[in-house]
Every structure is written in structure tokens, then in C-alpha cells.
Amino acid sequence: MAVLSSARCSALSNWYADAARTLPWRDTSDPYRIWISEIMLQQTQVKTVLPRYRTWFERFPTIASLAAAHLDDVLKAWEGLGYYRRARFIHQAAACIESKHGGVFPQQFDAMLALPGIGRSTAGAISSFCFATNTPVLDGNVKRVLKRWYAMPEATDKTLWRQAQQNIEAFDNPATCNQAMMELGATVCTAKKAACASCPVAEHCTSAFQAESTTKNSKTVRIRDVHWQVHLHLDMQKGIWLNQRPDSGIWAGLWTPPITELNETPDKTPCHIHVLSHRRLHLYCDVAHNPPSANGQWVADISKLALPTGIHRLFAKTGVRIKT
Numbered sequence: 001m002a003v004l005s006s007a008r009c010s011a012l013s014n015w016y017a018d019a020a021r022t023l024p025w026r027d028t029s030d031p032y033r034i035w036i037s038e039i040m041l042q043q044t045q046v047k048t049v050l051p052r053y054r055t056w057f058e059r060f061p062t063i064a065s066l067a068a069a070h071l072d073d074v075l076k077a078w079e080g081l082g083y084y085r086r087a088r089f090i091h092q093a094a095a096c097i098e099s100k101h102g103g104v105f106p107q108q109f110d111a112m113l114a115l116p117g118i119g120r121s122t123a124g125a126i127s128s129f130c131f132a133t134n135t136p137v138l139d140g141n142v143k144r145v146l147k148r149w150y151a152m153p154e155a156t157d158k159t160l161w162r163q164a165q166q167n168i169e170a171f172d173n174p175a176t177c178n179q180a181m182m183e184l185g186a187t188v189c190t191a192k193k194a195a196c197a198s199c200p201v202a203e204h205c206t207s208a209f210q211a212e213s214t215t216k217n218s219k220t221v222r223i224r225d226v227h228w229q230v231h232l233h234l235d236m237q238k239g240i241w242l243n244q245r246p247d248s249g250i251w252a253g254l255w256t257p258p259i260t261e262l263n264e265t266p267d268k269t270p271c272h273i274h275v276l277s278h279r280r281l282h283l284y285c286d287v288a289h290n291p292p293s294a295n296g297q298w299v300a301d302i303s304k305l306a307l308p309t310g311i312h313r314l315f316a317k318t319g320v321r322i323k324t
């Protein structure tokens with residue numbers, strides 16, 4: 001089994017110093033900025049996060065301003081990033097920091113873990129980047145690298161946490177260790193391809209040049225098809241009728257036209273198909289002539305509210321434009 005000796009740490013550190021992408025959250029040790037970047041980057045690509053990260057701090061420059069904001073404004077700022085539960089947790093955590101920590105992001109690891117939406121890996125990132133603690137990150141990229149590195153495709157999270165802890169303790173700089181491991185997984189040792197020929201740690205990796213045969217354990221996600229009828233109530237003066245979705249379930253808390261779930265697959269082509277992590281939404285739409293239900297409101301400018309990307313795409317495909 002390969003062990004992360006100091007020589008190997010140096011190889012990884014030197015590579016990171018040369019090859020790391022320039023990203024705005026790497027130029028700061030402000031825990032608020034690191035926290036937001038870490039949450040945004042969960043299951044979302046860097047190129048999607050970059051513009052949102054910049055505008056987020058124009059809208060919410062401090063934790064206090066975030067805590068004081070209305071949830072609708074926070075969801076609006078999150079629009080396009082998906083997994084909106086993360087935005088709700090961020091809002092709750094900001095309120096918690098205000099009420100329990102005097103508005104200052106806590107330094108203690110356990111206090112970070114107690115905040116809504118912050119798990120061990122995210123707390124490890126914030127703590128190591130901002131406070132130089134030996135707290136590892138174990139996100140999807142790091143897990144894959146460790147599994148290949150030690151040729152343990154079936155390794156449990158418990159085993160990987162232990163390996164990650166040993167690795168970070170072998171480094172001089174815990175922030176660099178975490179950043180380099182994440183960067184290696186994101187750019188060289190990726191899920192699609194292990195680029196062993198250009199890998200800085202190939203000579204120390206048990207799976208070098210045979211990673212495909214040691215990369216297993218990837219779960220197949222079953223995507224269920226859902227058929228939704230979307231009812232468009234349109235008015236030249238008032239705009240479109242929208243209602244806010246419940247606090248849980250698909251598109252929780254976002255604004256959409258009234259939606260009816262269909263029990264059977266309709267014999268027509270959907271206006272738009274939107275794929276989420278576990279659902280494939282087939283969206284059919286009709287222009288409703290009956291009065292809108294009591295639940296909802298007329299919206300003349302949809303740019304003020306958070307709408308799911310799937311609904312924006314549906315509007316684009318059907319030519320609906322609502323903005324004053």
C-alpha cells in the first residue's frame with residue numbers, strides 16, 4: 001500500500017503550486033467567503049459557481065446582511081445553482097451565527113459542525129483554509145483519489161476518513177493538502193479519466209495506469225420519470241400567476257405556475273424535459289382559461305423571484321416573457 005511520505009507530499013504540493021487554477025475563493029481566508037464557496041461547489045461545476053459567487057457578495061456582503069435578508073432574496077441569489085436546500089441551510093446558518101456567535105463565524109470545529117448544512121468535510125475545508133487545522137476534506141474528488149491511490153475501490157467512508165487524516169498530518173500545510181487533493185481529483189484523477197501519464201504522484205500510486213480496473217463502487221442512480229402539467233395563467237397587465245412551492249420536495253420554496261402531477265403518461269410531447277438528480281420532469285403546458293386558484297399571486301416581473309431553471313427553460317421554449 002502506498003503511504004504519503006514527505007517526498008510524495010512535496011510532489012503534490014509542488015504540482016499544486018504550479019498547476020492550480022486561479023479561483024477567487026483561493027485568494028481569501030475569510031471564513032464567510034470560504035463557507036459560501038464550499039457550499040456552492042457541492043454538486044455544482046466551477047464554471048457555474050463563478051458568476052454566482054461574485055454576485056453573492058454584492059448582494060450579501062456580510063453574514064449580518066445575509067441573516068437579515070428575506071428567504072426569497074436568498075433563493076433568488078441562488079437561482080441556477082440547483083439543490084436549493086443548500087441556500088435555505090445557508091440562510092438558517094447565518095441566523096444562527098448572528099444569534100449564537102455574535103455575527104462572527106465560529107472557529108471551533110464542533111461549532112461549525114453544529115451549523116445547518118455544514119458537514120464534516122465542509123467544516124474540514126473551512127477550518128483548514130481559515131484556521132490551519134489538520135482537518136481533512138473528504139468530498140467526492142478526494143474519495144476517488146484515495147481509493148485509487150491505495151487501490152481500495154470498496155473502501156468505506158470510515159477507512160477513507162482515516163486515510164485522509166493520515167495524509168493531512170503528513171503535510172506541512174493542511175490547507176495546501178486539502179486544496180491539492182481536491183484539485184488533483186477535479187483535474188487529473190477525474191471520474192471520467194485517470195490521467196496517470198501527467199499525474200504528479202503516479203510513482204506513489206498503487207493504481208497508476210490501471211485505475212479503471214480499481215474504480216468501482218459508483219452507485220447507479222435510478223432516475224424516475226415524473227409528468228407535470230404546468231398551467232399558464234397570463235394577463236397583459238398583471239403578468240403571470242405564480243405560486244410558491246412547499247418547503248420540501250422538488251423545487252422547494254421556489255415560484256412556479258400552478259402544477260398538476262399527472263398519473264399517466266400523456267399521449268403528447270412535453271414542452272420541456274428537465275433532469276434533476278433523481279427525477280426526469282416531463283413538463284407539459286397549457287394556457288389556462290379558468291381563474292387562477294387562490295393560492296398564489298400575479299407577478300409582473302419574474303426577475304424579482306426565484307424560479308427553477310426548468311421553468312425558465314419552459315418559458316423560453318414556449319415564448320413566455322414576463323418582465324416589466
Ligand code: SF4
Nearest residue numbers: 189196199202205211
Ligand atoms: S496515478 Fe493515476 S490513478 Fe493514481 S492518483 Fe494519479 S491519476 Fe489517479
